[in-house]
Amino acid sequence: MIKKRESIRNHSAESNLFMRRTLVVFIAILIAIGILISNLYYLQISSFEKYQTRSNANRISxxxxxxxxxxxxxxxxxxxxxxxxxxxxxxxxxxxxxxxxxxxxxxxxxxxxxxxxxxxxxxxxxxxxxxxxxxxxxxxxxxxxxxxxxxxxxxxxxxxxxxxxxxxxxxxxxxxxxxxxxxxxxxxxxxxxxxxxxxxxxxxxxxxxxxxxxxxxxxxxxxxxxxxxxxxxxxxxxxxxxxxxxxxxxxxxNIDIQLQIKAQQLLGTNRGSIIAMNAKTGGILALVSNPSYDPNLFVKGISTKQYQALLQSTDRPLINRTTQGRYPPASTIKPQMALLALDTEVITEDTVIFDPGWWQVPGSKRRFRDWKRWGHGKVDVTLAIEQSCDTFFYDSAYKVGIDRINPFMEQFGFGEYSGLDIGEETKAIMPSREWKKARFKQPWYDGDTISIGIGQGYWTVTPIQLTKATAILARRGEIIEPRILNSISSANGEFIPEAKPAEKTIKLKDDHYWDIALNGMYGVTSRRNGTAHRAFENTSYSVAGKSGTAQVINMKEDEKYDASKLKESHRDNAMFVAFAPYESPELVTTVVLENAGGGSSNAAPIARAILDEYFDHIVPASTETAAGN
Known part of the structure; x- marks a missing residue:
């Protein structure tokens, strides 16, 4: 019989092994806890601001x-x-x-x-x-x-x-x-x-x-x-x-809504512009360019079709004619030409010439026609302004010369920005010898000067320039800047008037020359021979003005103007400038009608209507309007 042998167990060794394994696990747990604590420290303390920012970015906008x-x-x-x-x-x-x-x-x-x-x-x-x-x-x-x-x-x-x-x-x-x-x-x-x-x-x-x-x-x-x-x-x-x-x-x-809408109504379907300015402050009471367009279209987002219609319109509604329209000033600048002729002593108050209906440069056969084909007869400077005698100013311009015309007219603001607080403006053209040489590579001729004498030829102006120049005349040389802005709101809701620029003055050799020119303008509207006296009959105020009929195309020397035979775009522009009251000017107005014909017959009645609206319905006659207040 085989006797089984019992194995002997080593309890001490097993106990040591268990302890070692337990220690390893414990250390592993401690390391894991350490890593966890370290990570928590990093997230909660070290990187708190970083992760809070990222969290807030998701939660806070x-x-x-x-x-x-x-x-x-x-x-x-x-x-x-x-x-x-x-x-x-x-x-x-x-x-x-x-x-x-x-x-x-x-x-x-x-x-x-x-x-x-x-x-x-x-x-x-x-x-x-x-x-x-x-x-x-x-x-x-x-x-x-x-x-x-x-x-x-x-x-x-x-x-x-x-x-x-x-x-x-x-x-x-x-x-x-x-x-x-x-x-x-x-x-x-x-x-x-x-x-x-x-x-x-x-x-x-x-x-x-x-x-x-x-x-x-x-x-x-x-x-x-x-x-x-x-x-x-x-x-x-x-x-x-x-x-x-x-x-x-x-x-x-400074705009007056009643006068602005009246001006728009008066223009009707005519292409053109109307400006009304306070002669004492320069405040623009009305500034209308026609045709116009609805600005709300651009706020909403104008369609391509609508915008193309505005761009392609032959009436050019996108153009601000008051500041960007360029027109020959025609006879509206004859009072300034008279001042220059007097100041340079080319003429005197008593100088008289005979007007047969034409004038020609000495030594030349070309005749420069007067608008009145049979002439005005004997005229002095006052009658020349009243009746708008071209011949008188042909002669004066020839004697004065372009080299004196240019700098003198620049003082009235021609060829310069008007100072109006609108960015869309052109200087137009106040020509000179240097300008023509640079533009056309040609010398200046006497015939160029003759045309300048009646506001034709190369000379162009904007309606706002004409308004400013007329105000300077009315103020007897005191230069005033036209302004649309009247005042700006303050923190308490009150309106603070805008500061006005310092005024300058055009100096003449004799201040009486202003009276001569202005007396001629008074005659235009108030005397029987004046070109616009019919348009200003029975006014409740005294008024002075000057008409202008600007040729759009050149006419042959013996060619007679017949509007019915011309395309509408080739017909004359009608212009009129005026101020009232004559004794103490309050309002200056400028009317420009494109291709409308004569200034006295077409533009003057509109100027009269603007003045009537102002003096009879907006402010009492002879009461000063402080548009800057």
Missing amino acids: VQTVPPNRGLIYDRNGIILAENRPVYSLQVIVNKTKNLEQDIKGLRKLLSLTEQEVTNFYEKKKYTRSFKPIIIRDNLTSQEVAEFTVNQHKYKGFSIQASLRRFYPFGDAFTHVLGYIAKINTSDLQKIDQRGETARYRGTNYIGKLGIEKYYEDLLHGEPGQRQVEVDSWGRVIRTLSFTPPVPGKDLKL
Whole structure:
């Protein structure tokens, strides 16, 4: 019998092995805990600010709050440019669940058009998914209500309320106010160059023309900031902090709405312009260019078809004729020519010439015709202005010469910017020998000077230049700058008048020369032989003026003007400048009608109507109007 051998167990060794394994596990646990604690320390203490910022970025949204644009009023406090609330439907693409399905639903709910849907998908291609895209602009109150009720079905979609510029009088003030429109790439570059990127963050619109552009810095205001807490869909839960924006300054203009609308009505369908200016302050009371257009089209976003129609129109409604229209001044500048002839002692108050109906340069066979083919007979300087005798001024201009005409007329503002607070302006042309040499590579001829003597030839002016020059005459040489802006709103809501530039004066050898020229202008409207006396019969005020009939095309020496045989665009321009009262001028007006014919028969009655409106309906006659107050 085999006897089994029992194994002997080593309990001590097993105990040591267990202890070693336990120690290893314990150390491993300690290391794991250490790593965990270290990681917690890193996350909770060392990197607390970093991860808090990242967390807040998901939870807190910082929004720029654009400022309200300043309002624009006429001198009586009637609003000309305001901000109206509008509602837009917008979407943030990366917040949606099923974009295509949502769009289909909205097409039924809000009757989205095919064009709106197409435009949305086109915008989506070029817009980052976290940026809002507007689907429909200018929602009605009914549409806002319908969407609000169903908003829970459309994650990522929301109604955005904002203020939009609105011009309540439409095309009546377009060439004064201009308009605002959406900021484009060119605008962004200019903003960046000026270092104003932060100021325009959150702003979609900027002044493009007129007062809106010229005073953009005042009207825009300063943006504010809002910190809001949002949910996972980007919806605002609550506002954490708010820094209010600073609204733009309100502007009060010198424009009088009653006179402005009257001027527009008087122009009717005529192409042309009317300006009315306060002779004491330079305040522009009316500034109308016709035809015009509705500036609200540009605020909403003008269609290509509408814009092309404006661009291609032969009437050129986009041109501000008051500051950009260039016309030969014709006989409206004869009072200034008379002043120059007197001041250079080419003539005296008693100088008399005989006008047979023509004049010619000594040694030349060419005859320069007077508008009155049989002539005016014997005329002095006063009668020459009253009856607009061309022959008298042909002779005076020839004797004075272009080298003295140019610098003298520049003092009246011809060939220079008027100083009007609108950026859209041209200097027109006040010709000289040097100008013609540079422009045409030709010398100056005596015949050029003769034409300049009656405001024809190379000489062109803008209506605002004519207005300023007439005001200088009325003020006997005191130069005044025309201004549209009257005053700017302050922090307490009061309007502070704009500071006026220092005035300069044109000096003549004898101040009596002013009286001679002005007396001639008074005769134009108030004496029997005056070219416009019929238009100003029985006025309640005294008035002085000067008519002008500007040739658009050159006529042959013996050719007779017959408007019926000419294309409309080749017919004469009718012009008239006037101021009243004669003794103490308050109002200066300029009327320019394109291709309308004679200035006395067509433009003078309109000038009379403007003066009547002002003195009989806007202010009492002979009462000073402080448009700058």
